[in-house]
Amino acid sequence: AQTVTQSQPEMSVQEAETVTLSCTYDTSENNYYLFWYKQPPSRQMILVIRQEAYKQQNATENRFSVNFQKAAKSFSLKISDSQLGDTAMYFCAFRGSNSGYALNFGKGTSLLVTP
Amino acid sequence: GAVVSQHPSWVICKSGTSVKIECRSLDFQATTMFWYRQFPKQSLMLMATSNEGSKATYEQGVEKDKFLINHASLTLSTLTVTSAHPEDSSFYICSARDPRTDGNEQFFGPGTRLTVL
Numbered sequence: 001a002q003t004v005t006q007s008q009p010e011m012s013v014q015e016a017e018t019v020t021l022s023c024t025y026d027t028s029e030n031n032y033y034l035f036w037y038k039q040p041p042s043r044q045m046i047l048v049i050r051q052e053a054y055k056q057q058n059a060t061e062n063r064f065s066v067n068f069q070k071a072a073k074s075f076s077l078k079i080s081d082s083q084l085g086d087t088a089m090y091f092c093a094f095r096g097s098n099s100g101y102a103l104n105f106g107k108g109t110s111l112l113v114t115p
Numbered sequence: 116g117a118v119v120s121q122h123p124s125w126v127i128c129k130s131g132t133s134v135k136i137e138c139r140s141l142d143f144q145a146t147t148m149f150w151y152r153q154f155p156k157q158s159l160m161l162m163a164t165s166n167e168g169s170k171a172t173y174e175q176g177v178e179k180d181k182f183l184i185n186h187a188s189l190t191l192s193t194l195t196v197t198s199a200h201p202e203d204s205s206f207y208i209c210s211a212r213d214p215r216t217d218g219n220e221q222f223f224g225p226g227t228r229l230t231v232l
């Protein structure tokens with residue numbers, strides 16, 4: 001079974017600064033998807049960014065970018081120009097090609113953006 | 116993005132009663148929906164995969180007779196917690212796979228908070 005590890009339970013960053021959240025995973029598959037989801041206090045899950053394993057180029061979405069290291073099985077999320085609205089739980093998730101599209105989530109990182 | 120609704124958003128029930136939670140894809144047809152459970156300050160744990168027109172696939176350790184899942188149409192899946200007990204109190208989240216999207220993206224409902232007294 002695949003495991004997803006987020007080693008930072010809590011992080012804090014000042015507004016306008018940059019922060020990086022780490023995620024590692026374990027799999028024997030070659031084709032898979034990786035995701036970062038945001039869960040604000042409302043608890044609505046919001047997709048932040050997605051990376052297909054077969055793509056070498058790191059995904060970017062505005063202020064959010066990933067550093068995908070397939071050989072190291074690492075998938076970190078960088079948030080640039082942090083905003084107060086970025087305060088939330090961030091979950092890294094893995095979706096294998098044989099999982100029936102189900103997501104396997106890490107334990108999450110609680111990010112606090114301070115003024 | 117696509118919209119997924121859940122009803123009710125919160126429910127309080129007495130121990131021993133059954134509770135039904137609905138998950139609807141509002142603007143797309145979802146052949147596959149998922150049910151997750153989230154305890155306070157913890158991650159989402161997949162309970163089961165709900166496939167339209169067929170039996171749900173339950174994850175190891177999830178009692179299928181306690182958590183009944185019905186996916187009778189392409190836009191509706193229901194989770195019924197039977198004979199609920201206080202330990203079933205949790206936040207239940209559904210998601211629906213949109214086959215129209217690149218990568219078969221999952222869209223999440225807003226969740227249902229269940230409290231069993």
